[in-house]
Amino acid sequence: METNLQLVKNILKYTFGIVPIVAGLDKFTNILTDWTHYISDGMASILPMSESSFMMVVGVIEIIAGVIVLTKTKIGAYIVSAWLVAIALTLIFSWTYVDVAVRDLVMAIGAFCLATLWTNDFSKVAA
Template sequence: MSPDVSTTGLPRRAALSDPGYQAFLLLRTVFTVAPILFGLDKFANLLVDWPSYLAPWIDTIVPGTAGQAMYVIGVVEVVAGITVALIPRFGSWLVAAWLAGIIVNLLTVPGFYDIALRDFGLLVAAVALARLASRYAPAPRTS
């Protein structure tokens, strides 16, 4: 592919002026950066005390402590963000599924319904990214 042509097949300048492509780039950037930052913060707890968000019933079925579970969750989130950056057609669905799991967790913890609603909005945005990626992300190469 010529360096003057984007992955959409349009000339690069035309692609950058396409509102759909702009939305794809914005969502791809957010769903790359946010999961990586939140995942890394699971090790530092600078933003919030993450273990307090783990539903007690989940804490009883995962091995170790809630804090240790957050380390695993942090790794998954970092991997999800990197996957969105590299393979947005797949990574966006991975993030949407992860958010669905977070929502189920939050709905079973009294007092976190507002965060579950916010995460539902993020899930919808991740699905929108998946749909945009089907048009704007490069197709997997088969050779």
């Protein structure tokens, strides 16, 4: 059981570490998508900067969150989980890309599960 548990923990750790880093880096290149499309008109109107500059700030935050997952997994997983919920809520409130919001909520649950797995010692659990 311990081997399987460690495998799951490591898969989740590297997934929730690497994916935010890649998404964050892409905020500077827009190779995967034009990230500014995910900003609603209402949100864009209150930003103190251009939409592309805002997405670069978001990218830096995502890169930092991914690095924290890789170095301090428990706290990083909670950060990524909260970040994904915040993104999902923003999309839901603007009623744009609701499918992406649902996906982000599912990923937030996965990140929360990683934090929970990292927290608990399952070595005492019977097989």
